[in-house]
Amino acid sequence: xxxxxxxxxxxxxxxxxxxxxxxxxxxxxxxxxxxxxxxxxxxxxxxxxxxxxxxxxxxxxxxxxxxxxxxxxxxxxxxxxxxxxxxxxxxxxxxxxxxxxxxxxxxxxxxxxxxxxxxxxxxxxxxxxxxxxxxxxxxxxxxxxxxxxxxxx
Numbered sequence: 001x002x003x004x005x006x007x008x009x010x011x012x013x014x015x016x017x018x019x020x021x022x023x024x025x026x027x028x029x030x031x032x033x034x035x036x037x038x039x040x041x042x043x044x045x046x047x048x049x050x051x052x053x054x055x056x057x058x059x060x061x062x063x064x065x066x067x068x069x070x071x072x073x074x075x076x077x078x079x080x081x082x083x084x085x086x087x088x089x090x091x092x093x094x095x096x097x098x099x100x101x102x103x104x105x106x107x108x109x110x111x112x113x114x115x116x117x118x119x120x121x122x123x124x125x126x127x128x129x130x131x132x133x134x135x136x137x138x139x140x141x142x143x144x145x146x147x148x149x150x151x152x153x
Contacts, residue, residue, distance in 0.1 A: 003061040007073035008032050010101045019102070021109045023050070023152055024108055033057040036071075037105070040151055043113040044119035045141035046074070049148020054083075055101065055107065075143035078127055079110055086121045087111065 011032065015025055021040050028034040035055040041047045053074040058064040069092065070083040088094055089107045115153045120126035129136040 003057055003059050004032050006062055007035075007057050010051060011035065014102055014105075019105070019109075024103065033059070033061070034103075036131075037110065038059075038149065038152070039108065041112045042111070043087070045137050045144050046112050046145050046148075048141065050151045051112075052149060055104070062097040063091040065092065065099070066101060068104060072149055073143070073147040074112070075113065075125065075140040077115055077117065078128035080121045084121075085111070086119055086120065108151045 003085050007027075011025070011027060011116060013130070014022075018025060021042060023038040023040060025035065025037045025150055027036070033056065035057075037053050037055065039051045039053050041051070046083050049072075051070055052070050054069045058068045068085045068087065070079055070085065075085070080086070087104065087107050087109060089104055115129060117130055125136070128139070
């Protein structure tokens, strides 16, 4: 099955049963390999707003993993300044063609709601979270309020 056919099928499946933490799942006109979705985190401080994500599928998907990036800035140790998300499931060595995009989106949701220090890409933020979680949460809240997208009702 080609990447376009597989992503179109996964898009259709997800749109029929979109998890409660996602909204507005769309794809680029004439390019089913680039999706956009709104993430609605469940835990403080990120639950104060919503965050836009871009999912990009390689032409050899599902043999190679998709990439996920925040297009809304987020203060998080596992998200690069560019918005790229560090997810173990999407690392080439860990990726399995049987994985589905809903599993990747579930992993993003868990990562945002439960920041971990295991594989940070923002070392200063990871250090702040480990050493002063109160200050980390305060800054993450300020950043979320300043940069996040209004949550749909």
